[in-house]
Amino acid sequence: MDIITLLTRKTMYVFIKNLILDILSPSLCLLCKNYPPDLDKEMHICTSCLKNIPWNSCFFCVVCERRLPELSSRCRSHSQVTLCSAAPYNYAPIKNLIWELKFRNTKVAAKTLAKILFTYTERVLLKELHSIDFIIPIPLHYKREKERGYNQSELISRYFIDLLSLQVLQPIFDTASLTRVKYTEPQTEKNRDARLINLHDAFEVRNGTALHDKCVLLIDDVYTSGATMRAAAYTLKKHKVKRIICLTLAQA
Numbered sequence: 519m520d521i522i523t524l525l526t527r528k529t530m531y532v533f534i535k536n537l538i539l540d541i542l543s544p545s546l547c548l549l550c551k552n553y554p555p556d557l558d559k560e561m562h563i564c565t566s567c568l569k570n571i572p573w574n575s576c577f578f579c580v581v582c583e584r585r586l587p588e589l590s591s592r593c594r595s596h597s598q599v600t601l602c603s604a605a606p607y608n609y610a611p612i613k614n615l616i617w618e619l620k621f622r623n624t625k626v627a628a629k630t631l632a633k634i635l636f637t638y639t640e641r642v643l644l645k646e647l648h649s650i651d652f653i654i655p656i657p658l659h660y661k662r663e664k665e666r667g668y669n670q671s672e673l674i675s676r677y678f679i680d681l682l683s684l685q686v687l688q689p690i691f692d693t694a695s696l697t698r699v700k701y702t703e704p705q706t707e708k709n710r711d712a713r714l715i716n717l718h719d720a721f722e723v724r725n726g727t728a729l730h731d732k733c734v735l736l737i738d739d740v741y742t743s744g745a746t747m748r749a750a751a752y753t754l755k756k757h758k759v760k761r762i763i764c765l766t767l768a769q770a
């Protein structure tokens with residue numbers, strides 16, 4: 519078989535494969551569940567949906583749980599830890615998509631959520647992004663990860679890093695240093711104090727010398743009581759991390 523025939527066959531094969539994939543799973547915007555013409559086919563989100571997100575314009579202090587003044591990214595008393603959340607939790611399209619990713623096994627939703635996170639950081643966090651040394655997704659306990667089959671925050675973070683690399687930013691993706699050592703029951707039913715006690719000592723840092731004096735971007739899907747983020751940030755701070763930016767899609 520000559521090279522031309524081989525190439526033609528290969529092109530045909532790729533074409534047919536893509537056609538079948540398109541028929542089986544046509545590109546859908548996962549936020550509006552439509553097939554709009556302005557769709558980003560790779561990330562499954564349309565331009566209109568991205569534009570309609572009620573973006574948060576303020577950051578929050580993870581320690582004193584207060585909204586920071588507009589344009590300010592650091593709390594005066596606790597400048598080391600800042601929370602940046604893309605949108606309010608009651609914004610149903612994002613809330614539903616997170617739910618689909620976590621409980622309906624819709625892994626492709628991680629791409630869309632990463633695109634939302636990236637668009638948000640481009641808007642409000644671009645300057646800070648250049649100082650990030652490590653990206654760490656909030657780990658699940660290994661038992662929980664086994665039950666679900668994956669860690670949703672890790673999936674989102676992986677796609678988020680792909681998008682960052684387009685900006686020539688290459689922080690280290692670290693899924694080894696921070697581990698979750700305590701298995702906790704699902705948190706939704708518990709009140710705030712119970713959650714804080716429940717997550718006490720939930721995380722550990724292993725071989726953390728590389729993190730000393732570095733800036734870490736900690737990624738999770740949602741920030742509800744803040745107990746998870748606070749516990750993880752506290753553990754990282756104990757291991758001499760200089761600055762922690764907590765980044766989530768939604769904040770309750």
Ligand SMILES: [Zn+2]
Binds near residue numbers: 547549563
């Ligand atoms: Zn849409």
Ligand SMILES: [Zn+2]
Binds near residue numbers: 593595
């Ligand atoms: Zn504060």
